[in-house]
Amino acid sequence: MSVPNLSRRSLTIGGIVLVLVALISLSLQPQPVGVDVAQVTRGDLLVTIDDEGQTRLKDVYVVSAPVAGQVRRIDIEAGDSVIAGDTILALFEPSDPIMLDLRSRTEAEAIVKAAEAAVGLAEAEQSRAQAQLDYDRAELQRAEPLAERGTISQATLDQRQLSLRTAQASLAQATANFRKVQADLDSARASLITSQESETGSDNKELIPVRAPISGRVLRVLQESEGVLAAGTPLMELGNPAELEIVVDLLSTDAVKISAGDRVIVDDWGGDKPLEGRVRLVEPFGFTKISALGIEEQRVNVIIDFVSPQTEWQNLGHGYRVETLVVIQDQRDILKIPVSALFRSGESWAVFVDDDSAARLQLITLGRRNTLEAEVADGLSQDEAVILHPSDAILDGIAVVRRDG
Numbered sequence: 001m002s003v004p005n006l007s008r009r010s011l012t013i014g015g016i017v018l019v020l021v022a023l024i025s026l027s028l029q030p031q032p033v034g035v036d037v038a039q040v041t042r043g044d045l046l047v048t049i050d051d052e053g054q055t056r057l058k059d060v061y062v063v064s065a066p067v068a069g070q071v072r073r074i075d076i077e078a079g080d081s082v083i084a085g086d087t088i089l090a091l092f093e094p095s096d097p098i099m100l101d102l103r104s105r106t107e108a109e110a111i112v113k114a115a116e117a118a119v120g121l122a123e124a125e126q127s128r129a130q131a132q133l134d135y136d137r138a139e140l141q142r143a144e145p146l147a148e149r150g151t152i153s154q155a156t157l158d159q160r161q162l163s164l165r166t167a168q169a170s171l172a173q174a175t176a177n178f179r180k181v182q183a184d185l186d187s188a189r190a191s192l193i194t195s196q197e198s199e200t201g202s203d204n205k206e207l208i209p210v211r212a213p214i215s216g217r218v219l220r221v222l223q224e225s226e227g228v229l230a231a232g233t234p235l236m237e238l239g240n241p242a243e244l245e246i247v248v249d250l251l252s253t254d255a256v257k258i259s260a261g262d263r264v265i266v267d268d269w270g271g272d273k274p275l276e277g278r279v280r281l282v283e284p285f286g287f288t289k290i291s292a293l294g295i296e297e298q299r300v301n302v303i304i305d306f307v308s309p310q311t312e313w314q315n316l317g318h319g320y321r322v323e324t325l326v327v328i329q330d331q332r333d334i335l336k337i338p339v340s341a342l343f344r345s346g347e348s349w350a351v352f353v354d355d356d357s358a359a360r361l362q363l364i365t366l367g368r369r370n371t372l373e374a375e376v377a378d379g380l381s382q383d384e385a386v387i388l389h390p391s392d393a394i395l396d397g398i399a400v401v402r403r404d405g
Contacts, residue, residue, distance in 0.1 A: 032401040033393050037354050037385040038338050045336055045375055047329035047368045048265070049257065053248030053304070055320045057239035061213055065233040069094040072207070073226040074235065078219060082212035082238060090235055092208040095228070108191045115185035122178040129174040133167035140164050216240035219318055244316060246277060246304040248324050252286050255300035257328050264304050268323035269316065276307040279326065302326070329368050335376045339369060341386040351380070352387040352394055354402065359387060361396040 065071065072091040076082075082089070140160040147157040219237040223229065246266065250258070264277035281303040289299045304324060306313060316322075341351045349366050352359045364379030380386070387394060394400070 032357065032399040033359075034403045035354065035359075035390075035394065035400045036388040036403055038341065038388055040335060040337050040376065040380050040382055040384045040386060042333055042335055042382055045329075045331040045334055045368060045370065045373055046265075046325075046327055047331070047370050048325040048327050049250060049254045050323065050325050050371065051248050051250055051254075053246045053322050053324045055244055055246055055316050055318060055322060057219070057241070057318050058243040058245055059214075059239065060219065060318070061216075061238040063089055063210060063213065063235045063238060065092065065229045065231055065235060066208060066210060067092060067094050068229070068231045069208075070228045071223065071226060071235070074221060074224050076218055076221065076236070078221055080218045082214075082216060082218060084212055084215045087212040088209045089212055090210040090223075092210065094206075094208065105192065108188065112185065112188040112192065115181065115188045118181040119178070119185050122174065122181045126171070126174040126178045129167065129171040133164070133171050136160070136164040136167040210235070212238065214238055214240065239318060241314070241317070242310060244306065244313070244318075245280070246306075246322060246324060248302050248304065249287075249289065249299040250302055250326075252298040252300050255282055255286075255302060258282055258302060258326055263327040263330075265325040265327065266304075266306075266308075266313075266322050267325060269313075269320070271312070271315075275313055277304045277324070278307050279303070280305045331368055331375060334367070335380065335382060336373045337376055337380065337386055338388060339372055339374050340388045341390070342366075342374060343390060352390050352396075353380070354385040354387055354400060357400060359390075359394050359396060359398050359400050 070093045072093070074090050076087075076089055140163075143152060143157050143160045146152045147154065216239050219239050221236045223233065223235045246264075258279060260279050260281060262279040264279060266275035266277050269275065279302060283301045283303070286298050286300045289297050291297050304326075337351065342349055344350070345361065345363060348363045350361055350363050353362045354360075362379055365377040367375030367377040369375060387400065
């Protein structure tokens with residue numbers, strides 16, 4: 001009885017050991033790696049140069065103070081419409097004459113007295129010239145009958161006529177001099193006018209209106225409150241919202257690939273769909289710009305016009321951010337894969353192909369590519385499945401399993 005019982009216990013223990021060994025062996029076997037895949041497809045590929053840009057009005061007009069003086073409070077606000085030559089943007093009250101100190105006033109009063117004396121002298125000279133003219137005219141009138149009768153010679157008559165013309169010239173000179181010194185006197189007296197003497201009430205002062213130079217809208221009001229300003233102080237900026245363009249500064253190495261007339265896709269601007277644009281100008285002058293990483297970069301401004309109707313982008317304004325994609329290549333009906341499947345293997349590009357649930361390393365030749373897709377010139381065929389975002393766990397020949405979705 002003891003021998004059969006021992007055999008049964010041995011068989012039971014042996015079976016348990018075999019099951020444990022089988023379970024351990026199964027757990028030590030490599031498990032398939034979960035992967036995401038994408039099909040190699042045929043389609044169109046847009047090769048673009050992407051960067052952020054800003055909208056701006058083609059012409060921004062800065063309205064400035066026409067004279068030094070006090071501007072009345074400006075009630076016009078940003079966004080208001082204006083009409084060229086009609087809309088009054090601001091009202092200016094010219095500055096009062098400068099107040100004179102004691103020394104300046106004394107000097108000015110002396111100048112006035114000298115001007116008054118000069119006027120008196122000029123007036124006396126004018127009177128003398130007038131008296132001489134009257135005398136010479138009377139002498140000529142007496143000489144003419146005598147010359148007709150032969151009492152005096154012709155030479156004497158000519159002398160009387162010359163004296164008359166000389167007196168007339170002297171009177172004209174004296175009159176002109178009198179007007180000049182009278183103007184000098186008025187100027188000297190004007191320098192003595194103070195702000196209190198010139199002021200007859202602020203409501204009666206002449207105000208200078210500043211009118212809109214163009215028809216459009218107010219972009220910014222730079223001076224809203226009433227105050228004293230110097231001539232040329234900016235008051236506001238005007239522009240025409242219909243004349244909107246985009247400027248984007250690209251790396252010079254990218255700008256040389258772009259030409260006027262290239263198609264532009266304007267995306268991420270806040271609207272429901274992308275807008276269409278066209279490159280108008282690649283500026284010939286580059287400039288240095290410091291990147292966010294502190295690296296000096298040579299940049300070039302590229303100017304883009306909207307092609308889409310204004311009704312589609314009328315909510316855009318001056319200085320708004322947009323994303324621009326300048327199309328430099330438009331490939332049609334090509335073999336392509338997602339860029340996320342690519343990696344470098346030595347000097348070549350490679351992908352992992354899902355070959356019957358096993359990862360297979362495949363070297364490929366690339367053509368054109370953008371940020372999302374790349375053209376496959378050689379190495380893959382249509383409908384093959386490539387593994388996306390291959391990690392270090394993916395090796396040639398390793399078992400893989402596709403994730404759901």
